[in-house]
Amino acid sequence: xxxxxxxxxxxxxxxxxxxxxxxxxxxxxxxxxxxxxxxxxxxxxxxxxxxxxxxxxxxxxxxxxxxxxxxxxxxxxxxxxxxxxxxxxxxxxxxxxxxxxxxxxxxxxxxxx
Amino acid sequence: xxxxxxxxxxxxxxxxxxxxxxxxxxxxxxxxxxxxxxxxxxxxxxxxxxxxxxxxxxxxxxxxxxxxxxxxxxxxxxxxxxxxxxxxxxxxxxxxxxxxxxxxxxxxxxxxxxxxxxxxxxxxxxxxxxxxxxxxxxxxxxxxxxxxxxxxxxxxxxxxxxxxxxxxxxxxxxxxxxxxxxxxxxxxxxxxxxxxxxxxxxxxxxxxxxxxxxxxxxxxxxxxxxxxxxxxxxxxxxxxxxxxxxxxxxxxxxxxxxxxxxxxxxxxxxxxxxxxxxxxxxxxxxxxxxxxxxxxxxxxxxxxxxxxxxxxxxxxxxxxxxxxxxxxxxxxxxxxxxxxxxxxxxxxxxxxxxxxxxxxxxxxxxxxxxxxxxxxxxxxxxxxxxxxxxxxxxxxxxxxxxxxxxxxxxxxxxxxxxxxxxxxxxxxxxxxxxxxxxxxxxxxxxx
Numbered sequence: 001x002x003x004x005x006x007x008x009x010x011x012x013x014x015x016x017x018x019x020x021x022x023x024x025x026x027x028x029x030x031x032x033x034x035x036x037x038x039x040x041x042x043x044x045x046x047x048x049x050x051x052x053x054x055x056x057x058x059x060x061x062x063x064x065x066x067x068x069x070x071x072x073x074x075x076x077x078x079x080x081x082x083x084x085x086x087x088x089x090x091x092x093x094x095x096x097x098x099x100x101x102x103x104x105x106x107x108x109x110x111x112x113x
Numbered sequence: 114x115x116x117x118x119x120x121x122x123x124x125x126x127x128x129x130x131x132x133x134x135x136x137x138x139x140x141x142x143x144x145x146x147x148x149x150x151x152x153x154x155x156x157x158x159x160x161x162x163x164x165x166x167x168x169x170x171x172x173x174x175x176x177x178x179x180x181x182x183x184x185x186x187x188x189x190x191x192x193x194x195x196x197x198x199x200x201x202x203x204x205x206x207x208x209x210x211x212x213x214x215x216x217x218x219x220x221x222x223x224x225x226x227x228x229x230x231x232x233x234x235x236x237x238x239x240x241x242x243x244x245x246x247x248x249x250x251x252x253x254x255x256x257x258x259x260x261x262x263x264x265x266x267x268x269x270x271x272x273x274x275x276x277x278x279x280x281x282x283x284x285x286x287x288x289x290x291x292x293x294x295x296x297x298x299x300x301x302x303x304x305x306x307x308x309x310x311x312x313x314x315x316x317x318x319x320x321x322x323x324x325x326x327x328x329x330x331x332x333x334x335x336x337x338x339x340x341x342x343x344x345x346x347x348x349x350x351x352x353x354x355x356x357x358x359x360x361x362x363x364x365x366x367x368x369x370x371x372x373x374x375x376x377x378x379x380x381x382x383x384x385x386x387x388x389x390x391x392x393x394x395x396x397x398x399x400x401x402x403x404x405x406x407x408x409x410x411x412x413x414x415x416x417x418x419x420x421x422x423x424x425x426x427x428x429x430x431x432x433x434x435x436x437x438x439x440x441x442x443x444x445x446x447x448x449x450x451x452x453x454x455x456x457x458x459x460x461x462x463x464x465x466x467x468x469x470x471x472x473x474x475x476x477x478x479x480x481x482x483x484x485x486x487x488x489x490x491x492x493x494x495x496x497x498x499x500x501x502x503x504x505x506x507x508x509x510x511x512x513x514x515x516x517x518x519x520x521x522x523x524x525x526x527x528x529x530x531x532x533x534x535x536x537x538x539x540x541x542x543x544x545x546x547x548x549x550x551x552x553x554x555x556x557x558x559x560x
Contacts (some may be wrong), residue, residue, distance in 0.1 A: 009538075010538075011538040014327065030511075032555060041541065044547045044548050045547040045548065
């Protein structure tokens with residue numbers, strides 16, 4: 001079992017979601033985050049004062065998958081989120097030792113479903 | 114007890130002093146000079162002008178509420194600046210074109226109001242302010258239809274041109290003694306002159322601009338891009354409804370015996386109410402839920418529709434006209450989405466389609482006894498007035514679509530009409546103005 005975490009551009013979420021659904025991945029958690037990577041920030045001005053914004057708004061996806069879904073999930077995220085510009089984001093793949101479904105108490109493969 | 118006695122003495126003393134201070138001639142038999150008919154009319158027209166000015170806030174709130182948070186600062190800047198542009202444009206060129214002496218097409222005298230004359234019984238400056246507020250309303254309608262993707266510089270150019278040139282020319286045709294006025298075309302407070310002009314300028318603009326990214330799927334179906342603040346939009350609708358009590362009743366331009374103001378006010382209110390109810394029922398029937406945003410568009414539709422006929426009809430007709438307006442707005446929104454014409458706030462169905470409907474309704478419900486040259490269809494006047502109304506509104510709409518279409522095309526080819534895709538994603542607040550509307554709030558945007 002793996003936990004796939006991806007940081008993507010917010011406006012790419014609909015595309016990523018569609019690519020994931022096409023790859024039969026229907027379960028995910030999405031959060032709104034701030035972060036900075038290679039993409040430089042931008043500057044805002046407020047009443048004549050310039051200030052730098054370097055923490056940019058990003059979307060964080062978390063998807064727990066069984067081994068056979070790792071590659072399709074990664075590919076789907078890449079397909080949906082890539083624009084070719086700096087700032088497209090990253091995918092992290094972590095080992096997931098346990099997974100329990102609260103309703104039934106199932107563990108492992110069945111719990112991920 | 115004593116305190117009350119002293120205060121009574123003090124009041125009597127003040128009154129005595131006041132009487133002594135009055136000039137002696139006020140006790141003579143001469144008529145009092147301060148309450149002239151013109152003075153009263155001027156107060157009325159100015160109060161109406163202030164109410165119409167306040168509609169600018171209503172437009173701002175409706176449009177801000179119906180779009181996404183990331184573009185709010187941009188739409189409000191457009192709303193704010195277009196009134197500034199309209200004020201100057203209407204001062205420098207607009208008034209001369211609209212009310213100056215000239216031919217049937219446009220006026221030629223009174224640039225910068227020099228040598229200009231009032232086209233009503235109230236003094237020129239009061240009349241000008243009232244008309245300038247109308248001009249601003251026509252200009253600001255377009256901001257909503259072209260929201261979330263139009264460049265700010267392009268908008269500034271557009272707002273000056275429509276308020277200095279396009280709106281005054283059509284205004285001259287109808288209210289400035291132009292060719293439509295001579296034909297007997299009637300538009301009491303501007304269903305054609307203000308709303309159809311703004312609405313169809315928005316239509317041609319949004320067609321040339323193309324839909325917002327992500328609004329339509331490749332298969333042609335529409336996605337919902339929900340407005341970010343319905344309370345703000347509701348406030349805007351109430352402000353507009355309130356301001357309309359200046360827009361329509363103020364167009365009497367005089368107080369008279371109060372009969373006409375009263376008729377116009379009740380018709381305005383009834384049409385708005387019925388428009389709201391009918392739009393809500395329609396959207397309930399079609400989509401299963403009473404959608405507030407659509408009901409509010411319906412009330413505005415009723416207001417727009419009754420703007421032309423409000424002085425020439427009985428209250429029952431206002432109810433019918435407003436109700437039909439509410440139905441038109443729901444159908445209009447659905448049809449525009451089918452045609453993939455992206456109008457984020459419903460400017461085209463509310464102002465464009467209902468501007469046309471309101472203008473035509475004079476030919477159906479208008480009464481000759483109330484000032485229409487010939488009675489409408491339902492009062493045995495035949496099709497003559499309806500024909501003139503149809504001709505007038507078609508002429509105005511075609512003129513706007515052609516001239517504004519040309520202007521938008523020229524702007525598109527020179528400085529560009531639409532922001533870059535990247536800026537559209539990031540939001541026009543940051544892209545155009547370098548600031549956020551809700552700084553310190555974390556706004557979740559994935560569109």
